[in-house]
Amino acid sequence: MMDKIKRPIITLDGPSASGKGTIAKLIAKDFNLYNLETGVFYRVLGKEFLGKSINGDILKFLSGLKKNIFLINKSYKKELYQEKIGVEASKLAKLKVVRSFILLEQKKILTNYPKKFKGIILEGRDCGTVIAPEANIKFFLNAKVEIRAKRRYEQLLTKKNEINYENILKDLISRDRNDIKRKHSPLKKADDATEIDCSFRSIEETIMIVKKIILSKLPNFK
Numbered sequence: 001m002m003d004k005i006k007r008p009i010i011t012l013d014g015p016s017a018s019g020k021g022t023i024a025k026l027i028a029k030d031f032n033l034y035n036l037e038t039g040v041f042y043r044v045l046g047k048e049f050l051g052k053s054i055n056g057d058i059l060k061f062l063s064g065l066k067k068n069i070f071l072i073n074k075s076y077k078k079e080l081y082q083e084k085i086g087v088e089a090s091k092l093a094k095l096k097v098v099r100s101f102i103l104l105e106q107k108k109i110l111t112n113y114p115k116k117f118k119g120i121i122l123e124g125r126d127c128g129t130v131i132a133p134e135a136n137i138k139f140f141l142n143a144k145v146e147i148r149a150k151r152r153y154e155q156l157l158t159k160k161n162e163i164n165y166e167n168i169l170k171d172l173i174s175r176d177r178n179d180i181k182r183k184h185s186p187l188k189k190a191d192d193a194t195e196i197d198c199s200f201r202s203i204e205e206t207i208m209i210v211k212k213i214i215l216s217k218l219p220n221f222k
């Protein structure tokens with residue numbers, strides 16, 4: 001049995017629509033890892049904050065939240081992927097007080113996730129740099145913004161939404177800018193992370209690379 005404290009930590013950071021969510025999910029399933037989607041925390045607060053002013057008293061907002069606000073079910077989670085919630089989440093993610101509030105919750109999970117898992121994979125923007133700088137293996141996934149926009153466009157097309165490539169591209173460019181330029185915990189590659197450029201790789205190819213690296217560093221995961 002693996003020691004609870006020593007269970008491996010893997011981080012996967014990268015910009016919006018780089019494929020890291022899909023990859024983390026599949027890797028977690030294959031290796032029996034707990035999958036911590038760190039963006040969900042910002043989206044939950046984004047949803048709760050919708051319609052409120054960012055200049056309002058953010059501390060009061062945070063202290064008024066329900067204790068188990070991050071314990072969500074599937075249908076609530078589905079709602080979080082609305083465009084307007086993503087935009088709100090990204091605005092809140094700039095604020096230090098919001099980041100500290102969320103970081104505390106994420107750190108709790110890092111040490112207390114269920115025993116049935118062999119380890120944990122975290123996916124987001126600041127996993128390898130801020131949430132788990134002690135991680136055993138770190139990845140940074142990247143792809144050209146035009147390619148990420150094209151992939152998201154094709155993904156949304158299958159859902160028959162009314163969509164427009166130019167708008168998706170504009171949105172991704174602005175999200176990248178917000179994530180990279182923000183003062184607190186910006187999106188950046190950890191010094192010890194392996195960077196993978198997915199611009200011209202399929203998800204399957206990227207997963208193979210990620211798995212190969214994981215198995216070379218954690219051979220008992222086989």
Ligand code: C5P
Pocket residue numbers: 016038039040042043086089090091093123124125126127175178179
């Ligand atoms: O990854 P996802 O798109 O669900 O994240 C929603 C928003 O939360 C992002 O636009 C980003 O600004 C923010 N975020 C963050 N740090 C993380 C994960 C997400 O700032 N670790």
